[in-house]
Amino acid sequence: MSIPLPGTQVRGSKTGKPIMALLDLLGRTWALGILWHLNSGPATFRELQQRCEQISPTLLNTRLKELRQLQIIEVQVAGYQLSQQGAELFEIIAPLGAWSSLWADQISQVKNNKQEG
Amino acid sequence: MSIPLPGTQVRGSKTGKPIMALLDLLGRTWALGILWHLNSGPATFRELQQRCEQISPTLLNTRLKELRQLQIIEVQVAGYQLSQQGAELFEIIAPLGAWSSLWADQISQVKNNKQEG
DNA sequence: CATCATGCTACATTATATGTAGCAATATTT
DNA sequence: AAATATTGCTACATATAATGTAGCATGATG
Numbered sequence: 163m164s165i166p167l168p169g170t171q172v173r174g175s176k177t178g179k180p181i182m183a184l185l186d187l188l189g190r191t192w193a194l195g196i197l198w199h200l201n202s203g204p205a206t207f208r209e210l211q212q213r214c215e216q217i218s219p220t221l222l223n224t225r226l227k228e229l230r231q232l233q234i235i236e237v238q239v240a241g242y243q244l245s246q247q248g249a250e251l252f253e254i255i256a257p258l259g260a261w262s263s264l265w266a267d268q269i270s271q272v273k274n275n276k277q278e279g
Numbered sequence: 280m281s282i283p284l285p286g287t288q289v290r291g292s293k294t295g296k297p298i299m300a301l302l303d304l305l306g307r308t309w310a311l312g313i314l315w316h317l318n319s320g321p322a323t324f325r326e327l328q329q330r331c332e333q334i335s336p337t338l339l340n341t342r343l344k345e346l347r348q349l350q351i352i353e354v355q356v357a358g359y360q361l362s363q364q365g366a367e368l369f370e371i372i373a374p375l376g377a378w379s380s381l382w383a384d385q386i387s388q389v390k391n392n393k394q395e396g
Numbered sequence: 397c398a399t400c401a402t403g404c405t406a407c408a409t410t411a412t413a414t415g416t417a418g419c420a421a422t423a424t425t426t
Numbered sequence: 427a428a429a430t431a432t433t434g435c436t437a438c439a440t441a442t443a444a445t446g447t448a449g450c451a452t453g454a455t456g
Contacts, residue, residue, distance in 0.1 A: 163443070165413065167386065168379065168382065168383035168386060168387075169301070169383060169387065173413095174308060174309055174331075174332065174413090174414095175312075175332050176311065176332060177332070179379075180380050180382060180383035181315070181376050181379045181380075182312070183379070184375060184378075184379040184382065184385070185311045185312050185315060185375075186307070187307070187312060188308050189305070189306060189308055189309065189311050189312070190306065190312065190443090191290070191291060191306055191427080191443080192306065192444095193306065193445060194290055194305060194306050194376070195291065195292075195299070195302050195306070196301045197296070198302065202425085204393065206402075206403080207402070207403050207404070208401080208402060208403075214291075215291065215292050215293060215294070215306075216370035216446095217291065217445095218403080218444075218445050218446055218447090219403080219404060219446095220403095220404090220406090220407095220444080220445075220446085221443090221444060221445075222445090223405080224443095232382075232386065233382075233385065233386060235397080242307075247382060247385060250339060250378065251378060251382075254371075254374045254375060254378060255371070255372070257371045258298065258301060258371060261367065261368060261371060262285065262296075262297035262298045262300070262301040263297050263298075265285065265297060265301065265349075265350075265364060265368075266285030266286060266297035266300070268350065268364060269284065269285060269350060270285075270286065271351065276366065280412070282413075290411095290444095291444090307412090308412080308413060308414095309413095323433070323434080324433070324434050324435070325432080325433060325434075333415095335414050335415055335416090336415095336434080336435060336436080337411075337414075337415085337435090337436080337437090337438095338412090338413060338434085339414080339435095339446095340416070340434085340435060341412095341413090392419095
């Protein structure tokens, strides 16, 4: 898959708008997950693999290349880590954690009500 | 693809944590895009297709089913629209718009510097 | 110099996405 | 009321992406 560089045509969108490039990038398997799991600190390739529940090395490497080229993550002695921009991006999506818990409660409630009624 | 119901095993993750279900869901092609484009108001199937740059009906329908089952969007007389929960989810990701613009600027700067040097 | 860990690549298999055609149902026009 | 148009979608063939396992090259360690 080609890198969703803002300003260029990306998967599913022809407009070149930055938001579309970003949504393409984040819409790829495990992209959000890698971001999420990198927030807990730098990690080597194999450790990141573990954090991401044994994601296949093929996919991990593909996503890492994309995220590096787009300057969301970077490599330092400590291993892969969020770049400054990546950290800012994480701050935006951080509330998804809390939201997802409420959402899970909500869905199970509805399920249970349906079972009861 | 099976529906990433929080509490169950989802694509790429075995833990069942709500956040992993959510990241799986949002990580599917056009899921974020549909959310994004629904924020501008309810839409019929064909109008939503247009907003999403002629996304194929097959994929649109697949995503809509998932998002409905997970109570992020709902269908009313006006067509498809964000549910209450969906609107809250949108509020979380809304800042991605501004972030992506800064990001695009940043990336093009670096590109230009490389060309110059 | 043997052993082990790391960061990957190769490759075959399976799962997803894309794109076009078109159908059934309802709404609209003539 | 017959013809036409629009809508919401399904079917299906093709193309693209993800998964999973094996293992190689490199550098560190005993």
